Amino acid sequence: AQSVTQLGSHVSVSEGALVLLRCNYSSSVPPYLFWYVQYPNQGLQLLLKYTSAATLVKGINGFEAEFKKSETSFHLTKPSAHMSDAAEYFCAVSDSTNAGKSTFGDGTTLTVKP
Amino acid sequence: KAGVTQTPRYLIKTRGQQVTLSCSPISGHRSVSWYQQTPGQGLQFLFEYFSETQRNKGNFPGRFSGRQFSNSRSEMNVSTLELGDSALYLCASSLDGTGEETQYFGPGTRLLVL
Numbered sequence: 001a002q003s004v005t006q007l008g009s010h011v012s013v014s015e016g017a018l019v020l021l022r023c024n025y026s027s028s029v030p031p032y033l034f035w036y037v038q039y040p041n042q043g044l045q046l047l048l049k050y051t052s053a054a055t056l057v058k059g060i061n062g063f064e065a066e067f068k069k070s071e072t073s074f075h076l077t078k079p080s081a082h083m084s085d086a087a088e089y090f091c092a093v094s095d096s097t098n099a100g101k102s103t104f105g106d107g108t109t110l111t112v113k114p
Numbered sequence: 115k116a117g118v119t120q121t122p123r124y125l126i127k128t129r130g131q132q133v134t135l136s137c138s139p140i141s142g143h144r145s146v147s148w149y150q151q152t153p154g155q156g157l158q159f160l161f162e163y164f165s166e167t168q169r170n171k172g173n174f175p176g177r178f179s180g181r182q183f184s185n186s187r188s189e190m191n192v193s194t195l196e197l198g199d200s201a202l203y204l205c206a207s208s209l210d211g212t213g214e215e216t217q218y219f220g221p222g223t224r225l226l227v228l
Contacts, residue, residue, distance in 0.1 A: 032213045032214045034216075036219075041221075041224075042221055042222075043118070043204055043206075043219035043220050043221045043222050044204070044206075044219040045219070046216050046217075046218075049214075049216060051214040052214075090157065094213040094214070095213045096212065096213045096214070097213075098170060098213065099145070099162055099164065099169040099170045099211045099212070099213075100145050100146075100147040100162025100163075100164065100169065100170055100208070100211035100217075101147065101159045101162060101170050101172070102147075102159070102217060103159070104149075104156060104157040105156075106156045107156065107157075
Protein backbone atom coordinates (compact mmCIF):
# COMPACT_ATOMS: atom_id res chain seq x y z
CA ALA A 1 0.00 0.00 0.00
CA GLN A 2 1.11 3.52 -0.72
CA SER A 3 0.29 6.86 0.82
CA VAL A 4 1.54 10.43 0.67
CA THR A 5 1.24 13.17 3.27
CA GLN A 6 1.88 16.76 2.38
CA LEU A 7 2.36 18.91 5.46
CA GLY A 8 0.68 22.26 5.07
CA SER A 9 -2.17 22.75 2.64
CA HIS A 10 -1.16 26.40 2.22
CA VAL A 11 2.32 27.90 2.21
CA SER A 12 3.01 31.60 1.76
CA VAL A 13 6.44 33.07 1.03
CA SER A 14 7.79 36.41 -0.09
CA GLU A 15 9.28 36.80 -3.53
CA GLY A 16 12.96 35.88 -3.34
CA ALA A 17 12.53 33.74 -0.21
CA LEU A 18 13.20 30.03 0.13
CA VAL A 19 10.40 27.70 -0.87
CA LEU A 20 10.04 24.48 1.14
CA LEU A 21 7.13 22.12 0.51
CA ARG A 22 7.04 18.98 2.61
CA CYS A 23 6.18 15.48 1.52
CA ASN A 24 6.32 12.22 3.44
CA TYR A 25 5.48 8.90 1.87
CA SER A 26 4.70 5.36 2.83
CA SER A 27 5.35 2.42 0.55
CA SER A 28 5.77 -1.30 1.14
CA VAL A 29 8.09 -1.62 -1.87
CA PRO A 30 10.81 0.68 -3.25
CA PRO A 31 9.06 3.87 -4.28
CA TYR A 32 9.28 6.21 -7.19
CA LEU A 33 8.50 9.78 -6.15
CA PHE A 34 7.27 12.73 -8.15
CA TRP A 35 6.47 16.39 -7.70
CA TYR A 36 3.90 17.96 -10.00
CA VAL A 37 2.64 21.53 -10.33
CA GLN A 38 -0.88 22.49 -11.34
CA TYR A 39 -1.94 25.94 -12.50
CA PRO A 40 -5.64 26.90 -12.48
CA ASN A 41 -7.74 25.07 -15.05
CA GLN A 42 -4.80 23.04 -16.24
CA GLY A 43 -3.49 19.52 -15.90
CA LEU A 44 -0.45 18.48 -13.89
CA GLN A 45 3.08 19.21 -15.06
CA LEU A 46 6.05 17.22 -13.83
CA LEU A 47 8.64 19.21 -11.87
CA LEU A 48 10.99 16.35 -11.00
CA LYS A 49 11.11 12.67 -10.10
CA TYR A 50 13.15 10.20 -8.08
CA THR A 51 13.64 6.74 -9.54
CA SER A 52 16.41 5.27 -7.32
CA ALA A 53 19.38 6.96 -8.97
CA ALA A 54 20.74 10.11 -7.30
CA THR A 55 18.97 11.04 -4.07
CA LEU A 56 19.19 14.75 -4.84
CA VAL A 57 17.04 15.44 -7.85
CA LYS A 58 17.02 18.64 -9.84
CA GLY A 59 13.98 19.65 -11.80
CA ILE A 60 12.61 22.43 -13.92
CA ASN A 61 12.32 26.08 -12.92
CA GLY A 62 15.04 25.82 -10.27
CA PHE A 63 13.25 23.26 -8.07
CA GLU A 64 15.00 20.35 -6.43
CA ALA A 65 14.12 17.60 -3.97
CA GLU A 66 16.06 15.18 -1.83
CA PHE A 67 14.99 11.59 -1.23
CA LYS A 68 15.64 10.59 2.39
CA LYS A 69 14.79 6.96 2.95
CA SER A 70 15.41 7.06 6.70
CA GLU A 71 12.90 9.90 7.06
CA THR A 72 10.57 8.67 4.29
CA SER A 73 10.61 12.20 2.95
CA PHE A 74 10.87 13.90 -0.41
CA HIS A 75 10.67 17.63 0.32
CA LEU A 76 10.64 20.14 -2.54
CA THR A 77 12.79 23.27 -2.35
CA LYS A 78 13.63 26.32 -4.42
CA PRO A 79 16.19 28.86 -3.19
CA SER A 80 14.37 31.96 -4.40
CA ALA A 81 10.63 32.17 -5.05
CA HIS A 82 9.25 33.93 -8.08
CA MET A 83 5.76 35.27 -8.54
CA SER A 84 5.21 32.74 -11.32
CA ASP A 85 5.73 29.88 -8.82
CA ALA A 86 2.31 30.54 -7.29
CA ALA A 87 0.35 27.35 -7.99
CA GLU A 88 -0.72 24.07 -6.39
CA TYR A 89 1.94 21.42 -5.88
CA PHE A 90 1.38 17.70 -5.60
CA CYS A 91 3.70 14.99 -4.34
CA ALA A 92 3.04 11.51 -5.70
CA VAL A 93 4.34 7.98 -5.20
CA SER A 94 4.25 4.98 -7.49
CA ASP A 95 6.02 1.63 -7.63
CA SER A 96 6.68 -1.30 -9.93
CA THR A 97 3.69 -3.32 -8.71
CA ASN A 98 0.88 -0.93 -9.63
CA ALA A 99 0.62 -0.40 -13.35
CA GLY A 100 -0.16 3.16 -14.32
CA LYS A 101 -1.13 4.24 -10.82
CA SER A 102 0.25 7.13 -8.84
CA THR A 103 -0.98 7.97 -5.35
CA PHE A 104 -1.12 11.69 -4.71
CA GLY A 105 -0.94 13.84 -1.64
CA ASP A 106 -3.65 16.40 -0.95
CA GLY A 107 -1.63 19.20 -2.48
CA THR A 108 -0.04 22.41 -1.19
CA THR A 109 -1.08 25.79 -2.49
CA LEU A 110 1.90 28.10 -2.74
CA THR A 111 1.29 31.85 -2.53
CA VAL A 112 4.12 34.24 -3.39
CA LYS A 113 3.86 37.76 -1.95
CA PRO A 114 5.53 40.68 -3.70
CA LYS B 115 5.01 15.97 -30.28
CA ALA B 116 1.49 16.91 -29.42
CA GLY B 117 0.57 16.54 -25.78
CA VAL B 118 -2.27 14.64 -24.22
CA THR B 119 -5.62 15.94 -25.38
CA GLN B 120 -8.98 15.55 -23.70
CA THR B 121 -12.42 16.28 -25.04
CA PRO B 122 -14.66 17.89 -24.19
CA ARG B 123 -13.04 20.40 -21.84
CA TYR B 124 -16.28 21.27 -20.07
CA LEU B 125 -19.51 19.38 -19.65
CA ILE B 126 -22.77 19.96 -17.82
CA LYS B 127 -25.10 17.04 -17.18
CA THR B 128 -28.04 16.30 -14.94
CA ARG B 129 -28.39 13.53 -12.38
CA GLY B 130 -29.19 10.17 -13.88
CA GLN B 131 -27.62 10.89 -17.25
CA GLN B 132 -24.50 9.24 -18.55
CA VAL B 133 -21.37 10.81 -19.96
CA THR B 134 -18.41 9.75 -22.09
CA LEU B 135 -15.05 11.48 -21.91
CA SER B 136 -12.24 11.03 -24.42
CA CYS B 137 -8.47 11.04 -24.10
CA SER B 138 -5.85 10.95 -26.85
CA PRO B 139 -2.40 10.05 -25.50
CA ILE B 140 0.95 11.24 -26.72
CA SER B 141 1.94 9.43 -29.90
CA GLY B 142 3.69 6.17 -29.04
CA HIS B 143 2.35 5.99 -25.50
CA ARG B 144 0.43 2.80 -24.84
CA SER B 145 -0.61 3.34 -21.22
CA VAL B 146 -3.50 5.63 -20.33
CA SER B 147 -4.56 6.31 -16.75
CA TRP B 148 -7.62 8.19 -15.52
CA TYR B 149 -7.91 10.24 -12.34
CA GLN B 150 -10.74 12.10 -10.65
CA GLN B 151 -9.87 15.38 -8.92
CA THR B 152 -12.25 16.95 -6.41
CA PRO B 153 -11.70 19.52 -3.64
CA GLY B 154 -12.78 17.03 -1.00
CA GLN B 155 -11.06 13.83 -2.12
CA GLY B 156 -8.12 15.20 -4.08
CA LEU B 157 -6.67 13.16 -6.92
CA GLN B 158 -8.01 9.62 -7.02
CA PHE B 159 -6.94 6.89 -9.42
CA LEU B 160 -9.77 5.45 -11.49
CA PHE B 161 -8.16 2.90 -13.82
CA GLU B 162 -5.36 2.24 -16.28
CA TYR B 163 -5.45 0.74 -19.74
CA PHE B 164 -2.64 -0.78 -21.74
CA SER B 165 -2.98 -2.45 -25.12
CA GLU B 166 -6.78 -2.29 -24.90
CA THR B 167 -6.81 -4.10 -21.54
CA GLN B 168 -7.61 -2.73 -18.12
CA ARG B 169 -4.60 -3.58 -15.99
CA ASN B 170 -5.39 -1.71 -12.83
CA LYS B 171 -8.35 -0.08 -11.19
CA GLY B 172 -9.07 2.06 -8.18
CA ASN B 173 -11.92 1.98 -5.68
CA PHE B 174 -14.76 3.42 -7.70
CA PRO B 175 -18.21 1.94 -8.26
CA GLY B 176 -19.06 0.04 -11.39
CA ARG B 177 -20.79 3.12 -12.81
CA PHE B 178 -17.31 4.21 -13.83
CA SER B 179 -15.96 2.28 -16.78
CA GLY B 180 -13.49 2.75 -19.56
CA ARG B 181 -12.00 1.29 -22.66
CA GLN B 182 -9.02 1.70 -24.90
CA PHE B 183 -8.86 1.44 -28.66
CA SER B 184 -6.16 -0.04 -30.85
CA ASN B 185 -4.67 3.42 -31.45
CA SER B 186 -4.33 3.84 -27.64
CA ARG B 187 -7.06 6.47 -27.43
CA SER B 188 -9.18 5.93 -24.37
CA GLU B 189 -12.67 6.76 -23.25
CA MET B 190 -14.22 6.68 -19.84
CA ASN B 191 -17.92 6.46 -19.19
CA VAL B 192 -19.93 7.35 -16.12
CA SER B 193 -23.47 6.07 -16.00
CA THR B 194 -26.32 7.22 -13.78
CA LEU B 195 -24.57 10.42 -12.82
CA GLU B 196 -24.70 11.63 -9.21
CA LEU B 197 -24.04 15.11 -7.87
CA GLY B 198 -20.83 13.82 -6.31
CA ASP B 199 -19.45 12.94 -9.72
CA SER B 200 -18.83 16.62 -10.37
CA ALA B 201 -15.09 16.81 -10.74
CA LEU B 202 -12.12 17.44 -12.97
CA TYR B 203 -11.30 14.21 -14.80
CA LEU B 204 -7.68 13.93 -15.82
CA CYS B 205 -6.08 11.43 -18.08
CA ALA B 206 -2.38 10.72 -18.22
CA SER B 207 -0.30 8.77 -20.68
CA SER B 208 3.07 7.09 -20.50
CA LEU B 209 5.03 4.69 -22.67
CA ASP B 210 4.31 1.45 -20.82
CA GLY B 211 2.81 2.43 -17.47
CA THR B 212 5.72 1.24 -15.38
CA GLY B 213 6.00 2.99 -12.05
CA GLU B 214 9.13 4.95 -12.79
CA GLU B 215 7.85 6.46 -16.01
CA THR B 216 6.64 10.03 -16.13
CA GLN B 217 2.91 10.35 -16.62
CA TYR B 218 1.97 13.19 -18.95
CA PHE B 219 -1.33 14.77 -18.04
CA GLY B 220 -3.97 16.29 -20.24
CA PRO B 221 -5.79 19.54 -19.33
CA GLY B 222 -8.76 17.63 -17.99
CA THR B 223 -12.50 17.56 -18.55
CA ARG B 224 -14.48 19.50 -16.00
CA LEU B 225 -17.81 17.79 -15.38
CA LEU B 226 -20.63 19.52 -13.55
CA VAL B 227 -23.62 17.42 -12.54
CA LEU B 228 -26.79 19.35 -11.70
